[in-house]
Amino acid sequence: xxxxxxxEVSTTLLDEARGSTANRAARTLHGGTGHALRQTAIALLSxxxxxxxxxxxxxxxxxxxxxxxLTWPDDAVDLDAGAHVVIPTERHGLLxxxxxxxxxxxxxx
Numbered sequence: 001x002x003x004x005x006x007x008e009v010s011t012t013l014l015d016e017a018r019g020s021t022a023n024r025a026a027r028t029l030h031g032g033t034g035h036a037l038r039q040t041a042i043a044l045l046s047x048x049x050x051x052x053x054x055x056x057x058x059x060x061x062x063x064x065x066x067x068x069x070l071t072w073p074d075d076a077v078d079l080d081a082g083a084h085v086v087i088p089t090e091r092h093g094l095l096x097x098x099x100x101x102x103x104x105x106x107x108x109x
Contacts, residue, residue: 004029006041010065010101013043017099023048031108040104044068044096052093059087059106066100 009027016025023045031038041064044050052071061070062084069078070085072092079085094102 017043038106043101048096050094062103064101067097068100069095
């Protein structure tokens, strides 16, 4: 059984993001080819974004560290560490309001 210590993953990814010109880093914790579920930890430094993109299917976002803003055409929501949200099925984006790490869980269709 594979296990991940999310606090350690978060620290490592934030360090990687600080060394990246994109101000972000990510690691797939579960999933990939042959899996119906994918879980990816994503670190974003304050001010970094995941530009607006289409939702490929059912997905949730859990904030592990920091504060982020999830946006979609008609609305936005600010989320603190510990928050969990179902991602809108429409085009959406993510902005780090502080250095942050999120866990994206998506059902691969």
